[in-house]
Amino acid sequence: DVKVTQSSRxxxxxxxxxxxxxxxxxxxxxxxxxYRQDPGLGLRLIYFSYDVKMKExxxxxxxxxxxxEKKERFSLILESASTNQTSMYLCASKTGKMKPQHFGDGTRxxxx
Amino acid sequence: DQQVKQNxxxxxxxxGRISILNCDYTNSMFDYFLxxxxxxxxxxxxxxSISSIKDKNEDGRFTVFxxxxxxxxxxxxxxxxxxxxxxxxxxxxxxxDKLIFGTGTRxxxxx
Numbered sequence: 001d002v003k004v005t006q007s008s009r010x011x012x013x014x015x016x017x018x019x020x021x022x023x024x025x026x027x028x029x030x031x032x033x034x035y036r037q038d039p040g041l042g043l044r045l046i047y048f049s050y051d052v053k054m055k056e057x058x059x060x061x062x063x064x065x066x067x068x069e070k071k072e073r074f075s076l077i078l079e080s081a082s083t084n085q086t087s088m089y090l091c092a093s094k095t096g097k098m099k100p101q102h103f104g105d106g107t108r109x110x111x112x
Numbered sequence: 113d114q115q116v117k118q119n120x121x122x123x124x125x126x127x128g129r130i131s132i133l134n135c136d137y138t139n140s141m142f143d144y145f146l147x148x149x150x151x152x153x154x155x156x157x158x159x160x161s162i163s164s165i166k167d168k169n170e171d172g173r174f175t176v177f178x179x180x181x182x183x184x185x186x187x188x189x190x191x192x193x194x195x196x197x198x199x200x201x202x203x204x205x206x207x208x209d210k211l212i213f214g215t216g217t218r219x220x221x222x223x
Contacts, residue, residue, distance in 0.1 A: 004155070031209050042116075042201060043156070043213040050209070058210070090155055094209060098144050098163060101211060103155030 004104035019078040023091030032074035036087040118214035131189040135202035142204035
């Protein structure tokens with residue numbers, strides 16, 4: 001079974017802080033994704049990566065950046081956290097075309 | 113501009129009956145359609161998928177139907193069980209690795 005692990009289940013930070021969310025997958029998947037989930041809005045794609053050191057903007061990249069230095073690890077960075085970034089953050093990975101993405105359990109981030 | 117709509121935010125069904133969850137989309141270029149199930153405090157779990165060359169795919173109690181002309185997708189669960197109570201998301205994609213998620217439908221299956 002694919003295992004996608006997000007480093008924290010719950011995180012509380014203050015506005016203006018730089019925040020790192022980490023995601024690791026153990027199946028050698030090429031593609032990795034970061035989403036946020038908000039009530040009534042479903043899952044929205046922030047950034048994704050096709051390979052090491054490659055990144056693509058998703059639908060809502062503003063205020064975020066990402067890093068993929070190793071194939072198994074994909075980090076989401078909030079450069080200067082703001083209260084409107086309080087959300088559930090979900091990481092996913094996949095390999096190949098016409099294949100499902102596999103998700104981690106999410107990080108619930110609160111920005112105070 | 114919502115490309116994917118799940119117009120029913122919630123659905124309540126009695127155990128043993130059929131649950132039908134619906135999804136409408138606007139992008140005719142979508143070629144791969146997935147359904148995910150999500151329990152509270154967990155990540156979404158892949159349930160079933162269908163490619164645009166098919167109109168039906170079945171996996172046990174779960175069947176997905178695709179009507180391309182109507183741009184409509186539905187998930188049938190029969191018989192419904194209390195453990196099926198969760199939020200269900202449809203998520204199409206267009207020849208890429210990106211998924212576009214609907215807003216979800218909360219299914220409650222009661223005894």
